[in-house]
Amino acid sequence: MQVSSLPRLRRRLFWAVPVLLLALPLLTNEYTQFVANGMLIAALVTLGFSLVIGNLGQLAFANTAFFGLGAYASAILSATLGLPWIVTIPLSGLVGALGGFVASSAALRGIRAYYLAIITLAFGELMRWVYVHARPVTGGTNGLALPKETLFGFSLSDDKVKFYVFLLVAVLLIKATSNLLRSRLGRAIMAVRENEVATASLGIPTARIILMTFAWSGFVTGCAGALFARHVGHVFPESFGMIQLISSFAMVLVGGLGSILGAVLGAVLLTALPEYLRAFPGLEELFFGLIVGAVLLVLPMGLASLLRRASPLFSERYYRE
Template sequence: MKMPTARQRRLRTILFWAVPAILLLVPLGTNAYTQFIVNGMLISTLVTLGFTIVIGNLGQLAFANTAFFGIGAYGSAILAAKLGVPWLLTIPIAGVFGAAGGFLASAAALRGIRSYYLAIITLAFGELMRWSYLHAKPLTGGTDGLPMPRETLFGTSLTDDTVKFYVFLVVTVLLVKATANLLASRFGRAVMAVRENEVATASLAIPTSRVILVTFIWSGFVVGCAGALFARHIGHVFPESFGMLHLIASFAMVLVGGLGSVLGAVLGAVMLTALPEYLRAFPGMEELFFGLIVAAVLVALPMGLASLLRRLSPIFVERFYREAR
């Protein structure tokens, strides 16, 4: 794959900032329902991004993503509802809670557990957290969930989807940019090296354990922040929101967008968040059409939607990402 020139990299940077600038105009042309869906796309982008960092870039078959998401959502809701912390302040705190979850999830990987064994352990971690949400009723509300308190931002209620959109957009852009910079750095090269051959990487005096640990922690932070956004987006946090169905949907977004690609995380999240809304026009057939479309995309583009854009222009080539064999 031909790498982008210096001029093309500058164009890519301009394009990166131009897209969110254009998105600032979205509320001018949407109704309340469409705005709600767009907000969901931004949240899904962060969830998918955190997922693909571990699975695609680091190459670890870990499925703790739902646990990070729930930890962030419940952390934000508890801080806001129980302790009266302003919701905006709960976003980075929820990210820290998610990062703590990433630290715990990395324990199995640091002990040399890999492949399907790591997948099962991290799945169990997610189910353990969901069990905790159900049974810690004084703190989480149990099966009734935990409502988010009403708040205002600059005099406007945070129940307004337009206000939420601008907050979500800023958080999403910052975290996507930070993740892209991280993966394009020296640390990002170490992450890719661990994915390709962990033993060879360790022989080069690269601290592979630290690389794995930091990657899990950053993944947890990104998804934890997404959980805080989700809590405000829905307005009421329920344990059912963090089960196996959410994990499957997130994994589908990663694969459809492109495994290990930052751009792919965005594309997969947007497509698979919007697609079910279009399929509502076929009542009773939504799941069938959804599955067929996802399968068709993966057959036509095994490396996801990001690979299509990379073929169209070197601008979309991610420097330290290469298509899987």
């Protein structure tokens, strides 16, 4: 395979996958379709998380906060203000980006490593406290239910209809993130990850780079939150706690830090895996932990490294193995 033809083949492969997935609702039952929709949401959440900890190299765990902000923004805009749900998706992304701006303030003050992890964890828990106690707006522990809607005459209560919207949003955000990482800004993000001090000495505004990366991570994850709100139909504070954070972190590690392909693979595997483990009641958590641990021991750089070794077609310039 000629090196010069690789970018063209990658582009064709990228667009071929979603085109093939258009036929998926014709082959699935209601339950399988629900799980497939969850995979698309998880892929965006994992991608947003991986941007900060994998590409930017900051140990920050505010991802669940961005996810919850997006979900609640969509639910409030739909249920309280009466906006069409489809309109709330980019607006929820902007709310998530605002959350990313707030979360980046700790990093901009020079806080790094475990201290940044603790502060961003606290930010996520603070937002969950807000969801519970801001009862007039968020519904408190009862949460918020999204109203039933239609899109072009099709009911958004139908998982097969939702799949096409979710797929479109996922493809657009993944492509936008890929383009961003291949741009000048993307190269600056990688430079900050490798050596922030050296990057700053070259006149690159590292503070602006960190802020923009957190904001884009928040935007992607906030949009995923809007999809999640429609996916489950009812938003609860419990959906955005430590379990969600641990699950997303595991998806990033299993897929491969800093890899877009890895984010998708990790999300698909760890969304489908618990469904298969339901056949072992009482042992699901044990088997889940063993499988995740085995993957990380055999492939410490994630599933993306396995595909990269198999073919240069799956290589990513911004993925460090």
